[in-house]
Amino acid sequence: MALCFFSNGLKIRSPKVRNLKSTYVFQQPISQNQLNLPLNLSEPTKIYKKNSCFSVKASASPSLETTKSSFRNKNPKDINVLVVGSTGYIGKYVVKELINRGFNVISVARENSGIRGKTSKEETLEQLQGAKICFSDVTDLGVLETSLQNYGSSIDVVVSCLASRSGGIKDSWKIDYEATKNSLLAGKKFGASHFVLLSAICVQKPLLEFQRAKLKFEAELMEEAQNENGVTYSIVRPTAFFKSLGGQVELVKQGKPYVMFGDGKLCACKPISEQDLASFIADCVLSEDKVNQVLPIGGPGKALTPLEQGEMLHRLAGKEPKFLKVPIGIMDFAIGVLDALVKVFPSLEDTAEFGKIGRYYAAESMLVLDPETGKYSADKTPSYGNDTLEDFFAKVLRDGMAGQELGEQTIF
Numbered sequence: 573m574a575l576c577f578f579s580n581g582l583k584i585r586s587p588k589v590r591n592l593k594s595t596y597v598f599q600q601p602i603s604q605n606q607l608n609l610p611l612n613l614s615e616p617t618k619i620y621k622k623n624s625c626f627s628v629k630a631s632a633s634p635s636l637e638t639t640k641s642s643f644r645n646k647n648p649k650d651i652n653v654l655v656v657g658s659t660g661y662i663g664k665y666v667v668k669e670l671i672n673r674g675f676n677v678i679s680v681a682r683e684n685s686g687i688r689g690k691t692s693k694e695e696t697l698e699q700l701q702g703a704k705i706c707f708s709d710v711t712d713l714g715v716l717e718t719s720l721q722n723y724g725s726s727i728d729v730v731v732s733c734l735a736s737r738s739g740g741i742k743d744s745w746k747i748d749y750e751a752t753k754n755s756l757l758a759g760k761k762f763g764a765s766h767f768v769l770l771s772a773i774c775v776q777k778p779l780l781e782f783q784r785a786k787l788k789f790e791a792e793l794m795e796e797a798q799n800e801n802g803v804t805y806s807i808v809r810p811t812a813f814f815k816s817l818g819g820q821v822e823l824v825k826q827g828k829p830y831v832m833f834g835d836g837k838l839c840a841c842k843p844i845s846e847q848d849l850a851s852f853i854a855d856c857v858l859s860e861d862k863v864n865q866v867l868p869i870g871g872p873g874k875a876l877t878p879l880e881q882g883e884m885l886h887r888l889a890g891k892e893p894k895f896l897k898v899p900i901g902i903m904d905f906a907i908g909v910l911d912a913l914v915k916v917f918p919s920l921e922d923t924a925e926f927g928k929i930g931r932y933y934a935a936e937s938m939l940v941l942d943p944e945t946g947k948y949s950a951d952k953t954p955s956y957g958n959d960t961l962e963d964f965f966a967k968v969l970r971d972g973m974a975g976q977e978l979g980e981q982t983i984f
Contacts, residue, residue, distance in 0.1 A: 643728035643765065644858055648674035652725055653857060654764065656680045656710050656755040657733030658703070659696055661815065662770060665850035666733055671702040673854055678723065679703040680710060680755075710734065710751040716758045729857050730759035731768040736782050739929050740922040744782035749789050756793065756803065766804050766863070767793060768856045773809040773868050773953075776941040780929055790866075797864050804863050806856035810849050811870040811938040811953065812841040814964040817881060821968045824885050829894035833903070833934040836879030836895065841938035842870030842950065845964065848957025868940050871957055875939060875950035881961070888965050903931045 643651050653670055657663040658679035670677045679700050683693055697705055708719035720727070732755050736747040756767055771790060775783045796802045824830055852869055856862045876884075879895075886893040910924035937948035 644860070646728075648858075649676060651728045651857070652676050652678060653729045653731060654678045654680065654720075654727045654755075654759055655703070655731045655733065656751075657735065657770070658700060660733050660735065661813070662846055662849060662853075663733035664699060665846045666731060666770075666853050667700050667703050669847075669850040669854045670731070670857070675854075675857070677703040678706055678725070678727070680706050680708050680716070680719070682709065683707050710754055711746060713754040713757060716754055717761060720758055720762050726763040727759050728764060729766045729768065730755055730764045731770075731853060731857070732756075733770045733853075735770070735772075736785075738922070739780065739782045739925065741781045741925055742922075744785045748782050748785035752789050753792065756789075756796070760803050764803060766806070766857070768806045768853060769793060769808065770853060771807050771809045773811050773870075773938050773940070774932070774936065775809065777936060780932055781925060782929075794864075806859075806862045806864075807866045808849075808853055808856060809866065809868045810844055810852075811868075812843045813849070814843055814845050814959075814961060815973075817841075817843055817961065818964065818968050818973055820882075821885060821889075821965060821973065824882075824889050824891060825969055827891060827894075829896040830878075830882035830885065831896045831898060832878040832882060833898050833900045835897065836882065837877045838900065838935045839933070839937040840875040840877045840948070840950065842873065842875045842953050842955060843961045843964075844869065844871035844957060845959035848959050852956050868953060869956050870939070870953045871959065871961070872955050873960055875937070875953070876961065884962055885965050888962065889969055900931070900935060903927065903934060907931055 653675045655663060655667050655670070655677060658667050659681045667677055667679055681696050681700070693707065696707075704723075706719050706723055709715045732752050734747055734752050734755065736744045752769070759767065769790070771786050772783070774780075775786050775790070778784050778787055790807055793803075793805045793807070797804050820830055848871060849869070852867075856867070882895060883893060907924065907927045910920060910927050914920050914924050939948040939950055940952040941947070942949040942952055
């Protein structure tokens, strides 16, 4: 097994770079067990250095299994799980959950990750302790494959937590489709036989570009599973995250009104915590009943409308309920104006798309869409986990939204 740190060569700055001289692969401090070496070695461990690549070898290291689907017969410590989107909001929790369950986690990250690339390599290494970090570029298949080749290990399962941060048109296709597909192709090349995809429950009614991008990849992933020796899948479609409902906590705490559209009953969701969602995604690695399944998932308890969320928040904050009800027609008017402007100023296409995203979440429930009735159904939306929105609101009122950064586009 090779553990590589390539300290010389070309830094990857653009997804267009193809002529790679070197790739950076960092690793956390690791134990003998993480190396999968025998506990009792008959000969001393030998360390060789060749071309700045440090290799750790043992006289009796286990052979590498690459047979399709055989990973489910292994112990978690012998299962290599590649996580892409590992520095994202949900990705970080997924990495921690997989590590806690004993899996050998390989996290792919950018050299400068996080919102607008503010997170450095050192901070990424600190955030993802226990995982082996491969700094690469998922938007460039050649770069990603070279990185994994230099890493020198097979892959059993790929877990994708990739998602466009903005929801912009080009960004959606670049990340939600192209980069996610690159992860599938690269993972398959190095032996992966199962792909766990973090999607979204809103793709059931695709009116937005990021939804169409996600659905296109989902369709190709399902088609891949039909091929002989194809990669199987688990497609996870969660409802709203807690953090997406926390944007008005501070306003209510200050005595300001809670903003909602219409009468506050246009939509509903069964919000799920990041930790519970990460646990469900980790379940998909080994659970055979989740193989080749589309898995909508929500948190515990009843579905909540914005009105009910606002009432809960006021009660927890000890404030008299105040609501600002915004007619949904205002958003329709604004979107119409933006669509007209895009015809003259194409550069405004993302601005128009953001308006449509806001309109969608203001009126569409994040629940299972019942094909028989054409309506959203709370009863048909599975629940998972123990964390409640009420507990989340109480914590944020007490401690603030630290660690719950909402990204580039915030929609209440």
